[in-house]
Amino acid sequence: MLIPPVLPVPRDGIAVVTGASSGIGAAVAEALVNLPGTRFRVIGTTRDPASITNPIEGVECLALDLTDPSSIASFAHEILERGVPSVLVNNAGESQAGPLEELPREALERLFQTNVLGHIDLTQRLLPAMREAGEGRIVMVGSMLGSFPLAFRSSYVASKAAIKGFGFAARREVRPFGIGIAVMEPGSINTGLSQRRTKYVDADGPYGREFDTMLRRLDANESSGVSAERVAEEILAAVLDKRQKPLYAAGSLAPVVFPLSRILPRETMHRVINRRHGL
Numbered sequence: 145m146l147i148p149p150v151l152p153v154p155r156d157g158i159a160v161v162t163g164a165s166s167g168i169g170a171a172v173a174e175a176l177v178n179l180p181g182t183r184f185r186v187i188g189t190t191r192d193p194a195s196i197t198n199p200i201e202g203v204e205c206l207a208l209d210l211t212d213p214s215s216i217a218s219f220a221h222e223i224l225e226r227g228v229p230s231v232l233v234n235n236a237g238e239s240q241a242g243p244l245e246e247l248p249r250e251a252l253e254r255l256f257q258t259n260v261l262g263h264i265d266l267t268q269r270l271l272p273a274m275r276e277a278g279e280g281r282i283v284m285v286g287s288m289l290g291s292f293p294l295a296f297r298s299s300y301v302a303s304k305a306a307i308k309g310f311g312f313a314a315r316r317e318v319r320p321f322g323i324g325i326a327v328m329e330p331g332s333i334n335t336g337l338s339q340r341r342t343k344y345v346d347a348d349g350p351y352g353r354e355f356d357t358m359l360r361r362l363d364a365n366e367s368s369g370v371s372a373e374r375v376a377e378e379i380l381a382a383v384l385d386k387r388q389k390p391l392y393a394a395g396s397l398a399p400v401v402f403p404l405s406r407i408l409p410r411e412t413m414h415r416v417i418n419r420r421h422g423l
């Protein structure tokens with residue numbers, strides 16, 4: 145099949161941003177509404193539209209719970225009834241922490257359903273219309289932890305590595321149809337996500353102390369991290385670049401860390417990331 149050297153740049157159509165009630169998703173939705181030279185119909189999601197007290201002007205908010213397959217199906221149906229999606233930012237996510245030994249099965253299943261399978265389900269439902277339209281951009285929001293693993297974050301690291309894998313592999317499949325898939329890996333971003341993180345640890349157990357050390361550093365890094373708006377800029381680049389790259393990143397010294405990881409032994413990189421979190 146013919147691989148187009150450059151991708152068409154979407155300028156209108158429906159732009160879907162999952163998890164737009166706060167943080168990165170809200171910043172992306174707002175940036176898309178205000179993007180000069182475009183006329184996107186921006187649709188953001190939350191599990192509970194009634195809880196949105198301060199809606200973003202120009203962004204329609206629909207219900208989506210990625211843990212519920214029937215919610216994903218009806219959300220996709222609502223989108224396709226409105227028209228053809230030209231942008232899909234798979235951003236919603238749960239942040240989870242805990243020693244591998246102590247992670248409950250139901251927490252793992254919920255995390256993978258939210259961060260991975262739910263977004264894949266949604267993408268599968270919207271992709272046919274995008275493919276038939278001959279253009280579209282999909283951005284998988286992973287995490288730099290998906291590239292640089294951190295102790296006591298194994299479930300989250302694995303979910304973000306999984307969504308990256310889907311994005312990287314499927315990229316070549318859809319390119320002949322004018323569709324670009326890219327992965328965005330935020331570093332530490334100041335969105336308040338720390339307060340919403342789910343934690344599974346026995347504080348008095350064998351991992352309690354080191355977990356606590358890691359978590360304090362993690363929370364401190366996030367509260368001094370770059371803004372959601374900075375991440376939104378990179379996500380918009382993934383949407384608008386004619387020569388879309390496979391991976392975009394922002395925060396946590398991404399422009400230094402990625403090149404360094406191509407030089408340093410993997411073991412050293414892992415040590416550096418753990419040290420940065422007090423381990």
Ligand SMILES: NC(=O)c1ccc[n+]([C@@H]2O[C@H](COP(=O)([O-])OP(=O)(O)OC[C@H]3O[C@@H](n4cnc5c(N)ncnc54)[C@H](OP(=O)(O)O)[C@@H]3O)[C@@H](O)[C@H]2O)c1
Binds near residue numbers: 162189286332334
């Ligand atoms: N902040 C960081 O430092 C950081 C770093 C790396 C990667 N990331 C990733 O960036 C993305 C956005 O993070 P953020 O910091 O902006 O977090 P956030 O402010 O907590 O936003 C998370 C969004 O996901 C939605 N959400 C959560 N569970 C959901 C579910 N089961 N179904 C549907 N939607 C759900 C939430 O919506 P409702 O609660 O309204 O339903 C919310 O809008 C996530 O994928 C996160 O893993 C963040």
